[in-house]
Amino acid sequence: MTTTLRPSGPLQQSEGGARSRPYEVRVNSRRVGTLLIAADTPFGPTVGEIRDLAIDEPDRRRGRATVAALAAEEVLRGWGCRRVRISVPAGSPGGLRLAAALGYAETSRNMAKELPERPPALSEGARGRPMTEAEYAVWNVRAREEYAASWTARGMRPEAARAKSEADHDARLPEGLDTPGVTFAVLESAGTPVGHVWLAAAGEGGEGAYVYDVAVAEEHRGRGHGRDLMLLAERTAIAQGHRVLALHVFAANTPALRLYESLGYRTTDVNYAKELG
Numbered sequence: 001m002t003t004t005l006r007p008s009g010p011l012q013q014s015e016g017g018a019r020s021r022p023y024e025v026r027v028n029s030r031r032v033g034t035l036l037i038a039a040d041t042p043f044g045p046t047v048g049e050i051r052d053l054a055i056d057e058p059d060r061r062r063g064r065a066t067v068a069a070l071a072a073e074e075v076l077r078g079w080g081c082r083r084v085r086i087s088v089p090a091g092s093p094g095g096l097r098l099a100a101a102l103g104y105a106e107t108s109r110n111m112a113k114e115l116p117e118r119p120p121a122l123s124e125g126a127r128g129r130p131m132t133e134a135e136y137a138v139w140n141v142r143a144r145e146e147y148a149a150s151w152t153a154r155g156m157r158p159e160a161a162r163a164k165s166e167a168d169h170d171a172r173l174p175e176g177l178d179t180p181g182v183t184f185a186v187l188e189s190a191g192t193p194v195g196h197v198w199l200a201a202a203g204e205g206g207e208g209a210y211v212y213d214v215a216v217a218e219e220h221r222g223r224g225h226g227r228d229l230m231l232l233a234e235r236t237a238i239a240q241g242h243r244v245l246a247l248h249v250f251a252a253n254t255p256a257l258r259l260y261e262s263l264g265y266r267t268t269d270v271n272y273a274k275e276l277g
Contacts, residue, residue: 003027003067005075008034017045019079025055025068032059037072039079042164043156047083048076053095065098077276083155084274090267104272107154109257111265112208112246119235123189123224128232131184131196136177139184139196143213144169172200172212183236187229194220197233199245208244209237226259 009022018040025033033055039048050072055064069086076084086104088095122128131139148165152158173179182200186193195216202210211233216225237245247265249256 003032003064003071005035005068005071014040019045021075023072023075025064027059027064032056032064033068035068035072037075039076039081041085042151042160043083043154044160045079046081047085047155048079048081049085049087050076051087053086060094065094066101069098069102073274073276082276084276085272087269087271089269096270099270099272102274104274106251106270107273108248108250108271109267110246110248110269110271111260112244112268113234113260113263113265115208115234115238115243115245117238119238120231122228122231122235125190126225126228126232127188128185128235129188131177131186133177135186135193135196136184140169140173140176183240185232185236187225187232189220189223189225189228192220193217194223194225195229197229197236199233199236201242202244202246208246209233209240209242211245211247214247226256227263230259230263 004026005023006026007021008024011019011021013019018038020036020038020040022034022036024031025035033053035053036051037048038051039045041047041049050069053065053068053072055068073084085107086099087110088099090096090109144165147168148158148161151161151164156164173182177184179200182198184196184198187195187197195214197211198213199209199211202208211230214226214229214233216229234245246268247260249260251257
């Protein structure tokens with residue numbers, strides 16, 4: 001029996017080169033699953049994604065997903081894509097095995113934690129306070145530059161990365177510190193500012209709060225302030241009535257990943273990428 005992909009909807013295209021199309025996974029003429037193939041990521045039309053790959057229960061563990069993923073990669077090559085990305089739920093052992101078997105490399109993780117009823121205590125001498133307007137002005141300039149640089153490092157064209165940074169910050173912080181639902185907090189240790197955290201209510205489809213930016217000042221790293229910053233984020237989220245706090249961490253940031261795991265954060269999704277030869 002032959003596993004193939006069959007379009008189940010029209011090809012959606014934009015003037016900028018983005019495109020997407022839903023497919024059915026079929027064994028001969030029988031439908032056994034679905035997926036969506038897209039090239040509409042922030043990286044531009046040369047980076048594609050395989051989304052929502054699902055095989056019906058009776059046809060699992062027969063190699064259908066493997067063949068479907070390989071066929072999807074061929075579609076992306078035909079679209080001119082040079083790289084493909086996938087996101088796998090942490091609770092999908094089959095999906096995680098498939099990603100490894102097909103040569104995908106982990107790039108980052110989405111993590112979340114169910115918050116306790118009582119706010120956690122900070123270390124002795126540590127306290128949190130709101131970020132000032134002067135501090136925000138400095139942070140805003142640096143954050144936009146660093147955010148753009150992070151996208152450039154992942155393969156985005158510099159001009160596109162700068163445009164994305166401006167657009168994302170303008171959308172999420174239209175009123176700066178006064179943006180509704182947004183909190184910027186500064187951690188002080190013995191009266192000295194050592195780091196900051198930015199959190200807000202999770203976006204559409206999410207729950208609880210989300211950490212958009214957390215950082216310890218370079219000259220104060222290696223002293224345990226990162227843990228206190230995350231505890232400060234939890235205290236802030238709990239005070240605002242949130243029951244879950246989520247975040248994103250790059251796979252290469254091993255210290256941060258270990259910190260989050262030690263604080264009880266669990267991986268919800270693992271994000272992968274692969275070069276299309």
